[in-house]
Amino acid sequence: MLLPETLSAFENFCEHAKKHGFEPKIESGYRSFDRQLLIWNEKAQGKRKILDEQGKEINRASLNDLALMKAILLWSALPGTSRHEWGTDIDVIDAAVAPAGYEAELTLEESFGLFGNFHKWLGQQIASENACGFKRVFLPGIGRVQPEPWHLSYAPEAQKIERKFNAENLEERLKNSGILLLPQILDNLEWILEGCVKCYFLPYP
Ligand SMILES: [Zn+2]
Structure with missing residues (x-):
């Protein structure tokens, strides 16, 4: 489900990497709005762990709805704002050094x-x-998303999608999606977008 442009750029990137002894492997590529929605709702319901900035589990009972939403946003994108929905973004590991059967954690x-x-x-x-056109986007100090060195964005295509992003369309989509914490999301949508989507408009470092 990645864009063909992303895939062929990734193939070129792999060839280049191979010459240096690396074997990039896509750990996570395309993720749909519905998949992101499921993750979001499971976190809101307490079916999945919620982690703090250090990656330690937060006691859900200690959070009100607003704090819960903010805690989920630390590690999970609001559905409709995940770059993995674009077909341009991938999470990569180096399979050359991963032991057989290794389960990637994607941690710092x-x-x-x-x-x-x-x-x-x-x-x-x-x-x-x-x-080969790939850039990092989740860097320390940019936006509110935690730094993710493994997350690569195929810039030539991703930048086209960034330019088309529309907050009103997103609001409509969320209202019709069955997402939990909707009132908190809508009250804070501007703030949420500043932390994740709007940082996409910064020039790629
Ligand atoms: Zn990612």
């Missing part, structure tokens, strides 16, 4: 540990525009 600890060499190399490729 893992990125600087097991996949440390890959991420260092990847950063250099992006900085010198040698990453």
Whole structure:
């Protein structure tokens, strides 16, 4: 479900990486609005863990609805604002060093540990525009989403989608979706978008 442009750029990127001893593998690619909605609602209902900024579980009973929504937003995008819905964004690991049957965690600890060499190399490729059009978007200090060095965006296509993003369409879609915490979301939509979608409009570092 990735865009063909994203896929062929990823193939080129893999070829380039292979020459340096790396084997990029897509851990998570396309994710639909409905899938993101399911994750959101399960977190709101307490069927999935809610984590704080350090990745520690938060006691759900200690949160009111507004605090609950903000806590979910730390690690999960509001449905309709996840870049994984675009077909341009992927989460990658380096399969060359992953042990057989390894389940990727996609954490900072893992990125600087097991996949440390890959991420260092990847950063250099992006900085010198040698990453076949892929860029990082969730960087420390940008937006409210936690830094995600493993999350790559195919910039030529993603930027087209960023320009078309429309908050009113999103509001309508959410109202008709059965999403939990809807009143809190609508009261804070501007704030939510500033933290995630609007940061997309910043020039890619
Ligand atoms: Zn991602």
